[in-house]
Amino acid sequence: MADTKREIERKYESDDGGLPDLTGVAGVANVLDQGVTELDAVYYDTADERLAASSVTLRRRTGGSDAGWHLKLPVADGVRDEIHEPLSDQVPSTLGALVRSRVRDAELTPVVRLRSTRDVRHLVDTDGRLLAEVSVDAVRAERLTGGGGRAEWTEIEVELADDGDPAFLGKVDKRLRKAGVRPAESPSKLARALAETGGRGQPRTEDRAAPVTAGEHVLAYVRAQRDAIVALDPAVRRDAADAVHDMRVATRRMRSTFRSYRKVLDRAVTDPVGAELKWLAGELGAERDQEVLSERIGDSVGELPPELVAGPVRDRLRTWSRARGEQSRRQITDVLNGPRYLALLTSLDALLADPPLRRAAAGKPSKVLAKAVHKAYGVLSGLVEQALDTPPGRDRDVALHEARKKAKRARYAAEAADPALGRPASGLVSSLKSLQKLLGEHQDSVMSREALKELAEQARAAGENGFTYGLLYAREEQRAAEVERELPGVWKETGSAAGI
Numbered sequence: 001m002a003d004t005k006r007e008i009e010r011k012y013e014s015d016d017g018g019l020p021d022l023t024g025v026a027g028v029a030n031v032l033d034q035g036v037t038e039l040d041a042v043y044y045d046t047a048d049e050r051l052a053a054s055s056v057t058l059r060r061r062t063g064g065s066d067a068g069w070h071l072k073l074p075v076a077d078g079v080r081d082e083i084h085e086p087l088s089d090q091v092p093s094t095l096g097a098l099v100r101s102r103v104r105d106a107e108l109t110p111v112v113r114l115r116s117t118r119d120v121r122h123l124v125d126t127d128g129r130l131l132a133e134v135s136v137d138a139v140r141a142e143r144l145t146g147g148g149g150r151a152e153w154t155e156i157e158v159e160l161a162d163d164g165d166p167a168f169l170g171k172v173d174k175r176l177r178k179a180g181v182r183p184a185e186s187p188s189k190l191a192r193a194l195a196e197t198g199g200r201g202q203p204r205t206e207d208r209a210a211p212v213t214a215g216e217h218v219l220a221y222v223r224a225q226r227d228a229i230v231a232l233d234p235a236v237r238r239d240a241a242d243a244v245h246d247m248r249v250a251t252r253r254m255r256s257t258f259r260s261y262r263k264v265l266d267r268a269v270t271d272p273v274g275a276e277l278k279w280l281a282g283e284l285g286a287e288r289d290q291e292v293l294s295e296r297i298g299d300s301v302g303e304l305p306p307e308l309v310a311g312p313v314r315d316r317l318r319t320w321s322r323a324r325g326e327q328s329r330r331q332i333t334d335v336l337n338g339p340r341y342l343a344l345l346t347s348l349d350a351l352l353a354d355p356p357l358r359r360a361a362a363g364k365p366s367k368v369l370a371k372a373v374h375k376a377y378g379v380l381s382g383l384v385e386q387a388l389d390t391p392p393g394r395d396r397d398v399a400l401h402e403a404r405k406k407a408k409r410a411r412y413a414a415e416a417a418d419p420a421l422g423r424p425a426s427g428l429v430s431s432l433k434s435l436q437k438l439l440g441e442h443q444d445s446v447m448s449r450e451a452l453k454e455l456a457e458q459a460r461a462a463g464e465n466g467f468t469y470g471l472l473y474a475r476e477e478q479r480a481a482e483v484e485r486e487l488p489g490v491w492k493e494t495g496s497a498a499g500i
Helices: 093-098 167-178 189-197 214-237 243-260 267-303 313-336 339-353 365-389 394-421 423-461 467-496
Strands: 003-013 030-045 057-062 068-076 079-085 109-124 130-143 150-160
Touching: 003 167, 068 093, 079 093, 093 214, 109 189, 130 167, 130 189, 150 167, 150 189, 214 243, 214 313, 214 339, 214 365, 214 394, 243 267, 243 365, 243 394, 267 313, 267 339, 267 423, 267 467, 313 339, 313 423, 365 394, 365 423, 365 467, 394 423, 394 467, 423 467
Parallel strands: none
Antiparallel strands: 003 079, 003 150, 030 057, 030 109, 057 068, 068 079, 109 130, 130 150
């Protein structure tokens, strides 16, 4: 298992290259000299620098206390997840998998070598606890491809200690600025090295004006979902919290947009892509559904008085959840490593590079987008009314589930239109989100009852008491009934927000 840490840092540059006195920083009791270290790092990327374009860095470094392979994935400005693997001659397969959504089938090769003389200081408090590490790095960059350009500079790096308070970096920043030190223009050493030795340097941002036409607004929303899928890929592979759910949502948002805005984007092109997005969402769904069910049933068991938990209910639930979860994890990993997934990513790139725009794409957003949102809401309205008119039972459960899916579609259509339509669309998004949440609670209850029947059957076969499973089943029925009583009121509120 690769070692991972959250890196929170800021970079600075100074004309004299020195480090100001930091003993005056609030909370700092002492500045400890840690000596000078020689670092030698070779950075890997594709020929067209896809990793650098995404603010991702992959390097093999010797020297210092953390020699090895390092992969840095962006989390937010100044925040990255750094994943370590031991030194080896080739890119570790674990790290290669984490950049696969960006690299695809391209080869990773050395692009830049950075040799740094690092002078390190530790900022500590009165208890000797590390607050931050400050280093002055004299950097010598050498381009390993193309013309082999070279560059040299000195920078100051301030990295927050593990589990430190990010607000502390603001205090250091204040002191450095007062001393004439300024924030670095480049977000990383690699970005500066590439820029100064003949590479692209800064992360590429697609140079587009703000959306004007209906088509431009729809494409901006589709592009955001494509970017989310690619960026979430490493988190899904690492089993990060909510990563599978978030990727699944991105696939659904894009597929829903294709269907809602079929007057804008040609279905002959988007339908095959949408079918592949549906496949991916389905593959991702197994783990997410299992996760939701396990957490829901586990919480319900935890709410029961001990005397109502008959037999090894918790042990059986853990075994059931673990077995299904491990199977789902293997399945997702196989999907992300398979050619079908890469082909989908490539098709999304092609669609955005040459969008299949129809005549309505050139129209005014206030007309084209609003019409699509109204249509999506109209479909939802018919399904909700049908569900409310259906007697409680299996048929109503199915009708409410269909309404939930259409609520998502209407919500995503409104989200795509939000930048163009403003408050009316954002108000509808908020109302539809509340409706979707309520309908989701109902569907979770339906699925939980199916799972409880399965658990009860397993318990019966093992000669265990099934009382608790029956009790939980009855509680889930009650929850579903409560949702059905709330639905008319929530639906009425949603209707009042639909006047786009």
